[in-house]
Amino acid sequence: MAAPADYFLAMHRDHDPRTSRRSGGTGGGTADLATGPYRVDRDRVASSPFFARLGGVTQVVSSTGSGLLVHNRLTHSLKVAQAARAIAERLNTRPDLVGVLDKLGGCDPDVVEAAALAHDLGHPPFGHLGEQVLDRLARHRFGLSDGFEGNAQSFRIVTTTDVRGPKALGLDLTVAVRAAMLKYPWTRLSHPTPHPRDLPAPPRGAAEPPDAPGTGAAKFSTYVTELDDLTQAREFYAGRLEPWQQTVEASVMDTADDIAYAIHDLEDFHRVGVLQHATVSAELNTWLDQALDLAELSAADLAAQQRRPGRSLETLRRRLHAKDSWAVDDGAFAQAVAKVRSELVDGLLAVPFDGSVEAEQAVAGFSSRWTRRLVDAVGVIEEPTTRSGHVVLATAQWHEVQVLKFVHRRFVLLRPDLALHQRGQARLLTALVEALEQWATDRHEADRLPRRLHDLIELATAEYTALARTDPGTLVGATGDGPSGPDAVRALARGRAVVDFVASLTDNQAAALLDAVSGRTGQLWTDAFVL
Incomplete structure (x- = not known):
């Protein structure tokens, strides 16, 4: 029988709104090994194929084929998690901060470790260069009002596109961990109101890029498709933090x-x-x-x-x-x-x-x-x-x-030599996105799409159809142009799915897939594992 103190802690945890999951429960599933809700989240992130793929994604330069011993996104995430946990533990040992941390919503070491492990899940092939390329293609080629952003893609993965959770829709993480992933807790253009980019001194990342006025916040952590997830994750912190403020x-x-x-x-x-x-x-x-x-x-x-x-x-x-x-x-x-x-x-x-x-x-x-x-x-x-x-x-x-x-x-x-390689990588990603879009729109071949891409198109079609019906303003870009008719909505969904698919590849997978779809290799493309 549990000791009274343990029983009290268990009861307190069961009623702690920070442990609530998107599905409405507070505990783990039958497949989870840990008992603490935040340790469950940490394990779910660490077990995700999206986390494993970070070992093949560039941090600054790719180590693939070069033999260079440099950090990739996986080793970077592990070191961020190490530092984040150490910071949280230090803050929690300071008596003068106990009341402040509680007032602001809490600072649990397991939460920050889980969020740190998850923070780069959405980084595409070739790191920040890939992020810029996919954002440009998402906005200009596909007309997606919120484009592409690595932080928002990470949040989309844990709430929507990862299928390893109990409900096969995201990882069903707790409120606290999802909120801790929101480094920039706003969408590109529409949420919250007023948008933080309009503040006299905008938060870091909220201002529009000086060379792209009218495009919305330079950095953001949520697409319009996950706005409900952001709202639910931030509900506990209402009254404790401003809508645009990070949790502790x-x-x-x-x-x-x-x-x-x-x-x-x-x-x-x-x-x-x-x-x-x-x-x-x-x-x-x-x-x-x-x-x-x-x-x-x-x-x-x-x-x-x-x-x-x-x-x-x-x-x-x-x-x-x-x-x-x-x-x-x-x-x-x-x-x-x-x-x-x-x-x-x-x-x-x-x-x-x-x-x-x-x-x-x-x-x-x-x-x-x-x-x-x-x-x-x-x-x-x-x-x-x-x-x-x-x-x-x-x-x-x-x-x-x-x-x-x-x-x-x-x-x-x-360095110019780094720029030389990055220009080639940008062309590679652009060509791959274009090739996959052409395949997806080819009525004679669309039924032979990679199953993962097919599933992503179905998912995005359901999301964008619902948004067009219930909140069409979120699909309108800074220019005021929005989708008109089912075909336009399906085109948006197809664009989001192609971007989701390419963003889930490693550097090697992206190169191998382009070689295959462009006819530059005789090797079956299925030899390159695709999420």
Whole structure:
């Protein structure tokens, strides 16, 4: 017989609205091994084929066929989960935060771990490059008002397209875990009202891209097809949080994602010899030596001198003032540059990576020191600005993360050789989407579509038909154009299904499938496993 305390906890859990599932229950299914509702969620995510496929999806560069030992989306997700759980556990040991965390809706380590494992499920082949390509095709080729977004695709997977849950419709996760996945708890255009992009200082990701006015939020976590799921997941937090605010658990996951991104990608590109000591040293040292002079340059002069050392870092400092004036401090920024120079330039990059025990230990030491430094610097603020979540890094560490991410972007992401490969990957994905759409619209061959794609078309057709009947405004894009008639609705559904299908492939599957449908290989396409 359970002890009284255990019985009380069990009863409390059974009545905790955060444990409610989309199906209406609160417990796990007969196939679940764990007993705690959030551990059940963690296990369901980890057992999903969408999670397994992340091992074949690019983080920054693909390791496929190259032999490079670099992070993929699976190893990245595992490290985000590790950092997220550590943050949650630290916050829960602080007596001064107990009341605040409860007031804001809770901070359970199992919840943040499950959400962290799930946060990248929707990333398509070739990572962020694939995300941009599929968004463009979804909006311009298929007329989908909310396009494609990796975070929204992750939420669609756990609520709709994954079939490993008890009801064969999503994973039937708890309210708390689904809410913790909503890094950007709004749709692209319509929800909530008023939309956060219209706030005087929009939350991160809510503003429209400067080069694409009228297209809606740059980042969002829900398509209109999953709006009911967002509403149900956020109902518990009404009155505790603003509609556009992350839950504390989502904020923990978001912060852990930033930490992993800032550290582990630098580790990768030092390991493969891309991060060069001389160029990074020149940028950081020049800015430290000439900070006052660089601050006096006009915007035009700074832009004209971008290729000279120190200028890109000065551009970052000014951008932070423009976007995050609530947090940026010039003194802390200078100290962060000096800290990164000491640890990264004078430390890790000073000796080229040669695969030796000494080199491996240097990389491991750099990664572990920085991860602990950043995780230990996380705190909670009860009333953050619109640009921040409730979970924040201390001032010094916030600036250090900005500088670490700058180094990664400036000396890895902007490399011409990376752009060369990405242009090829963009063409590959575009050709694959076009080929699958042509197959799906070929009345003589449509009945021989891959079964998974056929099922996705049926699912999306039911979704868009219902939306056209009950809430047609959600299908209207920023231009005011919407579907007219059943054929137009079916075309939208077909477009969403093709995008869902391609987004569920690994890098290798996408390449192999295009080779097959374009006639460039004699190998049966079924040899490439497709979700």
